[in-house]
Amino acid sequence: MTTSFDRRSLLAGSLVLGAGSMALPRLAFAQGAGSRNLLFVLLRGAADGMAMLAPVGDPGFEALRGASLADYDSAPRIGSFFAVHPALAEIAKSAQAGEALFVHAAATSYRERSHFDGQNLIETGGTAPYATKDGWLNRLAALINEGAPAPLRALAIAQAVPLALRGAAPVSNYAPSALPQASEDLMARVSQLYAADGELGPLWSRALETKAMAGDDTMRNLNDARAAGELAASLMRDAGGARIGMIELGGWDTHANQRGAFARSARQLDALLAAYKAGMGAGWADTMVVVATEFGRTAKLNGTGGTDHGTASAALVMGGAVRGGRVVADWPGLADAQLYQARDLAPTIALESVLAGAVAEHLRLDPARAMARLFPGRSDAPLTGIVRA
């Protein structure tokens, strides 16, 4: 396992950007996503990157987080500097197997501390809250659809389509229901009822399509993270399945008593990804999972054993072809003067570069073009070297 988190290695990575993109196997737009799968997991509520991947090697960590230091005593390490939260055991195993990569001290261009604005930006990919109406994952679908014989299937495993997937490209959503199925006759008549309706008609067609794909799942809701991961895999692993998927996890807004609350949410994430990976089977080799959150939390614990809204956090990229077992970071340090506004982990990597770089390499898109389309108006270059050459 290697660690590369010093400023130099990152700068080197950026310098070879041009060569990196030329070295990619093929820049194909017309062939579509082929059999490659992308699952985006959004952690809503600002997940604490310093709890997820604790910088135990930083001398400042103990002073800030003394109360939680014991959690990392026997936690899996990545290099000597970072320890993975013990509740993320399966993810840590993937990292050890060289298939999971963490990025640390990353943030979007957003520098305020509102969840709603922060989530709006990480979902739309815009630079100002509410200025962009569609989501970056939807634009990604549209980019791949250009020139493709048929639009790819994009799917949210959620009761409502999340903003990241909303937009012009057709998307669907699905969540297990405890309601008894409607009769076939009624379903057919609803098709007629909506046929002339410009909004309900297309929504209904996609609903029927996705329902057929999901078949007869035995779940009643999405509360069991393991089952949700299996469901996501079952909707994505077949040739006719969804190529882009999205799933949301909440419970990260740990303002008080963070140790318990964070561990609980982390176990859900771990179970979800482990089940998804197992469910993808042989398809895992062509699959990438990207996990991100709207922003991080304060570096220091607050007065109620929690953390308040902060700035930089960690992100996770996992997949059969991911060059994992590493942490990509330009570590900012934890001394008072090194913290952002003397309170938050300072951002040193643009999260947009991580997202654009990861999906572009995975889906064989030109990184610069992906960046311009998914996250317009940024000067940062997309991150490279995420996928094994």
Place this chain on the structure above:
Amino acid sequence: MSPASIALNRFGYGFSAKAGAGGKAMDDPRRFLLRQFDAFDPAPATIAARLDTRAKTGEMLELLRRLRQDTRALAAMEQGNAPAMAEGMADEMRGDNPRAAALAGLPPEYREKLIDARRVLVDDIAVRVNVTLSSPAPMVERLVHFWSNHFSVSVGKPGTQFEAGPHEFTAIRPHVLGRFSDMLKAAVLHPAMLIYLDQFQSIGPNAPFAQRRAQRGGDQQRPRGLNENLAREVLELHTLGVDGGYRQADVTELARALTGWTVPGIGRAGRFAQGQPSGAAFVALVHEPGGRSVLGRSYPAGEAGQALAILDDLAAHPATARHIANKFARHFAGDTPPPALVARLEEDFLRSGGDLASLTRTLIDAPEAWTEGPVKFRTPFEWLVAALRLTGTDTLPAQRVVGALTQLGQSPWRAPSPAGYDDIAASWAGPDALIRRVELAERIARNAPQDGVIARAEAAFPGALGEGTLTQLKRAESGQQALALLLVSPEMMRR
């Protein structure tokens, strides 16, 4: 849509089979709405009959605090309770097996509390729905639910289950035609909000209580400082809005002013609590001493009154007027509300000093609120209530109501964030949502009177029933099927 159909559907909860069409009242739709101001009952018997559960809140929080010190009990709670999926977090509501399994691992006394909490919550949701179904003022009920969502609390946090219903019933409902500042103070300083946004355990770092504890070398696990969660959301969501011009320093100052506001019956400092009209308690020993400065204005030291004074000023701030006007207009006049309407509402809010009856009258008078095409996609709650009114279902078993709302994705007091449930079509008009409404419509239609569906459709959407829908209703193979189709018709989905 005809003006009559707009009055019924865009402003209200649709036609009620029990109450009838409104008859001649519909000749003057504006008056039909204004008369509801007088017909509205802020404290209907069903709400008044609700048992006082306040003591249960403190008991639950105290129990949790005790269990946190018992590592095995804590581990069981962390393993079992509160799954973290964004949709339906901490979902102790669903009556299926994972829930039973989760409960089984919990310490018995906590399990009993959770079961009790769930019972209270389910009953309160049923009260909300049943009051709405039988209300003579459905438009004002819509206002109750609008403001309740503006001051959103979620029962995902332990202890709030007992308080979410009372929050809406006592802090929101009496004020929807009153003053915004009164509602703001009641809603923000209610135990439900104080727990939901972590205020109840926030302590002024220089408060006597914190100082004494520090001298004794206090316990690391115990809360011992400031929490700014509520302060931030008050500025961002409840009053000024995210672009309202406040800074981090204002958040921290408001957080300091709010220290001391907590829930009765908890903690060692609880003995010193002074009861407050909102149902909260104020503990002076926990309050950060000294004066405050918020948005450039100074507030002298003043214990409980300090936060009240700041909230009063926030309520009257021009940014608040703009923020409220925008949300209010969006709720009734479209996802992208007409700027002229927003401006008019903003002006009214400022001129009247936040008089919400005046604000509502201005909305009703505004031509922009009466545009012909439908302007909103009904949220799941709006759709379910409208469907139950249309089918003449006026009381439902509590479990059924909660089950239906959960399946539709909008259980009351369970929004995924303090911003409340979204109020735009994109959040609700999805493929999965349509399937669920169709499934539920078939079930509702099966148990409702199935005669005269066409006449009912015409009464529900006077002068606004589309030819296409009418044709499908006439072609239906049975009254039951026609009713199910009417419940999911395009006319019914939008308002």
